[in-house]
Amino acid sequence: MKQILLMLVASLMLTSCYKTQGPEYYDELDITMTKYDVNYNFKSDTVVVVNDSVVLRHDYLTDAQVKEFFARGGANDKIISETKSQLRAKGFEVYGSTVPSGGDSTFIKTADLYVNVTVMLSETTDIYYYPGYGWGWGWGYYGYYGVNPYDNHGNLFHSENEALIDRSADYFYYPYYPPYWGGGYTQYSYKTGTTVIEMAEGQSVRDYWAWYMGKTPDEIEATPPDQLPQLGFVWHAFMESILSGDNSYDEERVQRGFNEAFEQSYYLNK
Amino acid sequence: MKKILIVFVFALVGLTVANAQDDKDFNYYNAPTWLWTFDYSMAFPSGDFSTFLDAPSFRGWHVEGRHFLLDNKVSIGTGFSWNGFYKDFGRKTYEVEGGAITSNMYRYLYVTSLDFSAHYYVFDNEAFVQPYIGIQFGPHYFRRQTQVGSYYIEDESWNFSVAPEIGLYIPFGENGEWGFHTNARYNYTIYDRTNFDGLTYIQLNCGFSYTY
Numbered sequence: 448m449k450q451i452l453l454m455l456v457a458s459l460m461l462t463s464c465y466k467t468q469g470p471e472y473y474d475e476l477d478i479t480m481t482k483y484d485v486n487y488n489f490k491s492d493t494v495v496v497v498n499d500s501v502v503l504r505h506d507y508l509t510d511a512q513v514k515e516f517f518a519r520g521g522a523n524d525k526i527i528s529e530t531k532s533q534l535r536a537k538g539f540e541v542y543g544s545t546v547p548s549g550g551d552s553t554f555i556k557t558a559d560l561y562v563n564v565t566v567m568l569s570e571t572t573d574i575y576y577y578p579g580y581g582w583g584w585g586w587g588y589y590g591y592y593g594v595n596p597y598d599n600h601g602n603l604f605h606s607e608n609e610a611l612i613d614r615s616a617d618y619f620y621y622p623y624y625p626p627y628w629g630g631g632y633t634q635y636s637y638k639t640g641t642t643v644i645e646m647a648e649g650q651s652v653r654d655y656w657a658w659y660m661g662k663t664p665d666e667i668e669a670t671p672p673d674q675l676p677q678l679g680f681v682w683h684a685f686m687e688s689i690l691s692g693d694n695s696y697d698e699e700r701v702q703r704g705f706n707e708a709f710e711q712s713y714y715l716n717k
Numbered sequence: 718m719k720k721i722l723i724v725f726v727f728a729l730v731g732l733t734v735a736n737a738q739d740d741k742d743f744n745y746y747n748a749p750t751w752l753w754t755f756d757y758s759m760a761f762p763s764g765d766f767s768t769f770l771d772a773p774s775f776r777g778w779h780v781e782g783r784h785f786l787l788d789n790k791v792s793i794g795t796g797f798s799w800n801g802f803y804k805d806f807g808r809k810t811y812e813v814e815g816g817a818i819t820s821n822m823y824r825y826l827y828v829t830s831l832d833f834s835a836h837y838y839v840f841d842n843e844a845f846v847q848p849y850i851g852i853q854f855g856p857h858y859f860r861r862q863t864q865v866g867s868y869y870i871e872d873e874s875w876n877f878s879v880a881p882e883i884g885l886y887i888p889f890g891e892n893g894e895w896g897f898h899t900n901a902r903y904n905y906t907i908y909d910r911t912n913f914d915g916l917t918y919i920q921l922n923c924g925f926s927y928t929y
């Protein structure tokens with residue numbers, strides 16, 4: 448009886464330190480945020496022009512992958528189509544920025560609001576040391592928390608979850624420790640995908656164009672920041688995910704992000 | 718035959734009782750000088766803490782050593798414990814000024830404590846049950862974290878805590894070195910950080926004791 452009690456208590460004490468908490472799946476790390484100008488009256492605006500081309504920023508795509516992104520029916524088209532669809536559901540009159548030959552481009556010059564979509568795809572590789580049994584389990588050491596949102600410059604940017612680490616790239620330097628110690632170094636990489644939708648007030652965009660047109664890049668570069676025309680952003684949506692590599696799963700998450708962003712933005716409803 | 722059996726049983730019982738009495742009369746009892754406890758620990762947030770995270774913790778442990786003084790009526794000691802609190806708030810939308818955030822949110826709070834203790838034991842040290850009252854105090858290390866999506870806000874601090882407690886231990890058998898131990902503590906920490914005006918939680922420990 449005594450032995451059983453000792454074993455029971457010892458087991459409870461040990462298992463209490465075992466990590467079973469926190470996010471387990473990629474989609475649990477997804478975040479959707481919106482921000483808007485609380486003083487802006489969205490009710491009076493009805494015409495929106497959406498840039499038909501996503502602004503793509505990336506650090507790992509090959510040229511072929513970029514072409515695939517912008518190919519007809521590719522990610523670019525899906526994202527723009529979804530953006531327009533969501534805006535129409537809010538009651539906006541939505542146009543694209545591409546006008547067919549002979550088409551009427553008046554609405555582009557007179558739109559109430561302009562929308563631009565940016566997609567950022569980034570790959571991050573990190574190496575960290577884990578000391579083996581003891582520290583990493585229940586003591587709140589780095590791996591335990593499973594999330595490192597800071598990049599090498601201390602900026603809040605990266606995301607990592609222990610459950611999501613690609614263990615195929617593990618490196619173990621056992622000579623430094625007895626094998627049973629289990630410590631070593633692990634290398635992992637992950638890809639983040641961020642979609643940003645910006646909505647700017649029409650006249651401010653036209654003012655910017657008027658200033659921009661005819662200037663050389665050097666002239667623009669030389670302009671002091673306080674003399675740059677200010678774009679009147681009235682709404683932003685920000686959707687970030689860690690990419691799983693499973694396209695259909697990732698697309699579902701992007702779709703969910705769009706839905707969440709527009710559900711949050713009840714003030715856009717007509 | 719029946720009478721013989723009855724007499725035999727009575728004789729056997731009488732002998733056993735007599736032997737037990739003899740054992741007690743001649744067994745010199747060495748009062749222990751040390752008590753060690755090894756416990757599994759549960760904890761329950763209260764006050765401002767339960768506003769931050771209203772879920773009990775079933776992850777924790779507590780180890781303590783006490784030295785008896787004054788005919789084993791009191792002890793002083795030191796202890797070490799760890800408790801991990803956690804709650805998954807699921808995926809929700811949170812309104813913020815001029816916007817909103819939709820994400821899964823997780824909150825964590827880990828407490829690692831080093832305590833000094835003083836206890837008073839109600840009964841003599843030969844009693845079958847040893848109830849006690851006491852107080853623990855010392856520095857506690859708090860690691861508090863709110864994770865939203867892949868981002869988190871973390872706050873780490875050392876704070877002074879005090880914890881009145883009641884408990885008991887029951888030796889296995891007469892003068893047994895090993896025994897059952899349990900206690901309950903009310904932890905109060907001077908914790909004046911981010912919407913907290915003190916941090917309180919109730920800790921229930923259960924495990925075994927060892928005296929020597």
